[in-house]
Amino acid sequence: MAEPYDLVVRSRRVVTASGERPAAVAVRGRTIAEVAAYDAPLDAREQVELGETALLPGLVDTHVHVNEPGRTHWEGFATATRAAAAGGVTTVLDMPLNSIPPTVDAAALAVKRRAAAGQCLVDVGFWGGAIPGNLGALRELHRAGVYGFKCFLSHSGVEEFPPLDDAGLHAVLAEAASFDGLVIVHAEDPRLLGEPAGPGYRDFLASRPALAERRAVERVVAAARRTGARVHILHVSSASCLEPLAGARREGVRVTAETCPHYLALAEEDVRGPEFKCCPPIRDAANRDALWRGLAEGVLDCVVSDHSPATVELKTGGFDTAWGGISSLQLGLPVVWTEASRRGHGLPDVVRWMAERPAALVGLDRRKGAIAVGRDADLVAFDTGATFTVRAEELYHRNPTTPYHGRTLTGVVRATWLRGRPVTGEARGELL
Template sequence: MVHAEGDERAEFDLVVRSRRVVTPEGEGPLAVAVRAGRIAALRPHDAPPPARETVDLGEVALLPGLVDTHVHVNEPGRTHWEGFASATRAAAAGGVTTIVDMPLNALPPTVSVAALEVKRKAAEGQCHVDVGFWGGAIPGNSGELEPLHRAGVFGVKCFLSPSGVDEFPALDRAGLREALRVLAEFDGLMIVHAEDPAVLTDPLGPTYPDFLASRTEEAERRAVEQVIELAAETGARAHIVHVSSASCLEPLRTARRDGVRISAETCPHYLTLTAEEVSGPAYKCCPPIREAANRDALWEGLADGVLMGVVSDHSPSTPDLKVPDFAAAWGGISSLQLGLSAVWTSASARGHGLSAVTRWMAEGPAALVGLPYKGAIRPGADADLVAFDPEAGFTVDAAALHHRNPVSPYHGRALTGVVVRTWLRGRPADLVTPHGRFLTREGIG
């Protein structure tokens, strides 16, 4: 990587050149010019404009900063699991420049405007990337949904099965219908953890097959079908988080064809890991990692657009909660720093290029939450940029990650693709000086 100091009187603050710049139009040689934190122009690679600083990446690719709309930061209340400083350092190190924080696992959960303000206060001054927030829908708080919307959350999340924490109970069918009806009045977005509690069972033993049998594909599919039915009935927007079962793809495909306002995401662990290789509770998550044939079908759903994106569902905990077995361990995977490399490793082996990966991990999530100035290298967008070497490799060392606790199912795994450098609104994310901002549906909060 070559740095060149430019003319202090130059029109642009920064120019980043690469022979592999990924834009919505494809991949090619360009010079990306930045002014006042925004992308001001795209110029020919071999004719870069003068700037105060020029960075020449050569063959290292330049991607838009990723947008991860599914992150459990857990602060305040469970900051020993994860906090804003550690989570956003991990994000920046992994090429993620925008996260949207989930409403549960922090104390208090984000189920009211007052709780949202507590969380924003806890995060203030700690964030190395830009941060937005989801609200929560739980029994009895339907009157809080519009105030949360006005306060700038990107939507609200609910569970249809137990969430794992008592302070964030699940909605039953009537509660889901009521919440969707309220959201439809102001075009709010509901995001849903979709597993049918009537189908779930307690694990019959401590092994992974026992755990997998307790959370079947049928439980996931039946819950997705219920969300589709009620979204169609109310006219509300709904989004299914962390799809693990390929059995959900056909009902989602049919619903979208029929005009239901439904979308869905998946996660790196469902695309890159398989039940056949699970070796310990670090792999436990809900819904679970399924078999290799299911993983292959998820890739097909991603390629044909039934799944609109890939986000981490970064759900960390302390190491003592990830033992002793699959019946007792916390269900969550820490992967915020590793998502880009994990997905690229598998995507490239399947013939997908960097344009597809950035569409799934940057453009799609940005569109979900209505951030037109994030997720793409285009004039007018925030200058959130990632220098990514797609040919370099590394072996994951969980202890070397920026996540607060060194637990990862990727530990010891060889991955391809290394984040070399990250810029947030044209400034280097140095992992020392936080300069992230709070985001709302209307812009910067």
């Protein structure tokens, strides 16, 4: 007799790489052992019947600012990963800023890993940082296990993480190319940015024009073409970037790009207060529609949160002074599903954008991002028809501020499993 499976989850809407279908997902130990017919007679120690509630792979969010250590009062590993699990995210990659120290050498990575140890409810990996003066540290960081290197072309918002100029960008890409590392770029051209003329949103938007994004993307593409490096453009907010990205891919430049839930769900017309402030900024509705087309056509690969929280005090005042960052880690899946379903997209599209492609971007696609035999049994029960109204004070991230407060969303995460076990309050996440 075969040993019983540890867990079998049955749903009439299991989303696999081949589409959505009725299935039974069998788990043995930490991994998916079988994807069988919905009514297959599978022996298991625990059986879960979801019926019409969809079963998705755990989402992979490769753009999260946890901020611990150093700015743990902004966010932290315990609160961020609890919010992630509640939103169906089972793997997060932590950005090298706004923690202190920033993750720009192996010693700082060790500090970050010690801070995270024993606190994480989901799996956590780490990005390294590329700043002026740390070129010699990149290879060591790569060997120590970071998934790539983030850099800015404009001011990052914190003094300890300065931007690269053109020569610095070229040097970083050349160094990364020597060991096939990945460089991820906050692409806004500082020569086209200005200070807001006043505290209003239009002043802020005018200070960060779409052209600043496009010119920066063109600079990154040109440097990647010269060096052969792999590059990834972060949080594309301007549809004007789609043309140079598509052209670069046709030429064979190794460039990928992401956008974020707030650029797909919100528009300039929705902005009310500084909880909507982010860099690059939320633009108008026509631009938002064009981003959806870029996503559907594959010019944009991924949808990730860019969860960049701060204290309530820093998110007050005018758009000229408030901190720029959106808190949305717990809400990305329902935000995207609400908008995607209205536009004719299905769950397989959402899974491709929010699980499969982010996992592939960072080389985790042998373990994460799909319901398939041999993958980690990271699973999400998602009720696609249920609705809820967002209340900032009920979210799990540390500071109760979000632009989605009061907004009604469609889609509720009913349960999350990490490597075959339900995520509760126990910190079972691994450091990847």
